[in-house]
Amino acid sequence: MGGVVVSKREPDxxxxxxxxxxxxxxxxxxxxxxAAKGPSxxxxxxxATHAAVNHSLIHRYFGTKQQLLAATLQHLADRGVELAASGDVDAERQELGDLHMRVLxxxxxxxxxxxxxxxxxPGMEWVLDQARPNFPTERAAQLAAAHATALQYGWRLLGPVLRAGFGLADMDDEALRTEVLAEIGRTLSLPRD
Structure with a gap:
């Protein structure tokens, strides 16, 4: 992984x-x-071995595996919003978003x-904040934000299958990304009747 949040620790x-x-x-x-193997x-x-720390330190600082998973998810979500707010490189945000999605x-x-x-x-709260001014009710904004997030997760997770299945394999990554972001923008800005 790049230097976003995670960096693989080598044993030496x-x-x-x-x-x-x-x-x-x-x-x-x-x-x-x-992200690679799943928590189970x-x-x-x-x-502990991967982090080059004593196993007992995980229990000391986090507790159980479920508590570590909760802390990891929260850390990834918080870090994603920090990167977005700081204007850091888009590739880093993309990498972090993909990592967070795989863990989820x-x-x-x-x-x-x-x-x-x-x-x-915080990421979902940010998306909802983008939708609120464009919708007459909180419920409509919540649904639009949920749809936009599902669209993004779906493309990130199933993009290769969708490209192959719908004849989009010839589209370059940037063009496809632009189209997906445009659709997300439309979803967040068009009130539904």
Missing amino acids: HDKPLGRAEIVQAILASAAELF STSLRDV VRSALDGYPIAELQERR
Whole structure:
């Protein structure tokens, strides 16, 4: 992964020192492993080994695997909003968004109650804030924001299948991304009757 939130720790690197470095290493490793294998197939020992920390530190700072998953999801969501607000490179936001989506999807497929795990959903709140001025009711804005988010997740998750199935394989990535973003924009700005 690039230098967004996670960076793969190689075994020959120095171990993280101090609470802040240890917590960051654990969250980065958990995000990578949960995205790659799902939380059910990732042990806390796997995360500790990947992060180059003692297994007991995960329990100390996070508790159970479900609590670590909750902290990881929250961290990814918060970091995504930070990147968007700072105007950081779009590729970094895309990479982080894809990582967050993979952790969400794998967690849901593994049966974790992802709707209950995050206390805040700043990315979704931002999307809803974009929709509110364009709709007559809160419910209409909520539905538009949910539709726009589902559209984005669907393309990120199933893009290759959709391209092949609907004859869009010849479209370059940037053109397709522009079209998807335009449709999301229309969804967030067109009130439904």
